[in-house]
Amino acid sequence: MFDKLSKNVGNALDFPPDVSGNGPKITITGRQEVLVENYQDIVEFTTEEIRLSTLEGELCLIGQGFVLRTVLATELRIEGQLTSLTFGGGSDR
């Protein structure tokens, strides 16, 4: 209820989605570094694949030599060679 309200108010006031929503914010720098904010859990983690659960669905990162540089409760900094990034499942809001 509150999420929907804040999203509607955000839309009305023309706020950017990362401010008004709770979905993940993904910052990709080149192919070497990915910063994921507002994730929920690490579902799977190998050097080739990282799957994270977010409010927007499951975020899947495919690549090589993945290292979780810093793992914090709301922020995940990933290093490695990124090949693809896909979303799967989750609610389409």
Next chain:
Amino acid sequence: MLVKFGPFWNGRIIFAARGNQLARFVNEGIRDGIVFFKTQKSERGLKAQVSIADFKRLRRAARLTHTRVHILAKYGWPFIALRWWRRKTLMAGILIIGLTLVALSQMVLSVKVAGNNMIPEEQLLQSAENLGLKIWVWQKDVDTRKIAKALVEEFPDAAWVGIDQQGTQITINVKEKIRPIVQTERGNLVANRTGILHELMVIQGTALVHEGETVKAGQVLIEAPASLDNASAQPKPGVVSKPNPTLPQAIPAAKGFARGRVWYTAEATVPLSEEKIQESGQSAKGWGIKISDRVIMITTPESPFEQVTKEVKTHTYSLGRNWHFPVEILSVDYKELETVHLTRTKEEARQVAEKQARDEISSKISPGAGIIEEHVRILAGSADTERVRVETETYEDLAVYPNP
């Protein structure tokens, strides 16, 4: 650098985790507020770094997910400090050595003397010691300026004393006074050349030679009357000393004159044919500018002659005393040189040699000396040279005051 210093200062534990639920293990750790760094997965499990405090909190996550954790390495200052704390004696030893070195570096450990010839080193060191400059004293207690001043006052032969401190070593630099050489011959009349004495007249002092005697250059002819400088001389009774303008009035000087015959010889060898480099009379001029060390010739950059003598004049323009215009004007004067082949007859070569020898003698003869006799001897030389010796006999004044 600072980014690296943080992990080092706080300490990190690098661990490996093995189990079937490694992703859950990380999630549980995150829920407990643990921060994972450099988390990597390999075939053998998971490798990550956590801070020392977080490592203890990993226990719950490990228990929940049945994960086995073991430490691979400990990194950072807390572990180094702990290792040092276990070796207290060694650390105390290092600290004591460090403190001793610091203390020793604040002391004077060596005192040397340099530049002394007349003043004995032991005396200087003893005086310096009395003034507080010795080994095993604190450097801050040594007032080098005051000691140097006191040493100059104490040693009359020292013109200047400087104390140079380089670390724990102190060097006392001494510059000694150059005392005038006491002239024992002061006031005496001595012979300026070697010759035969013909006339001797003593006005004041004692004659030490007689007429007809051969005297050597430097030999005392008339000794000055007794004085402070020449106590051995006995003044003649009844002779009143007159002041000599060349000597201080308090010192009576010998007076008189001595004339005699002096011989001079000079030899010269002149070849019958020779190559000689001389100026041809041709010349050229050029000018240019000079900026710093770089010279740019505007006219006549190269010498127009093969053999040349070059005269360079620099004209500097300055504003006031200290500022000089950076561009200088150069003027170069080239004078051509040529090699001349001279051929002389025997007669001509002889005349040239004779002239050279005569010129040499003229430069040696005392001014005012009268020439009594002159001989020119042709000496045996090689076929292509002429060798001549000129012997001149003069009659001149021999008596002079040494270093008037």
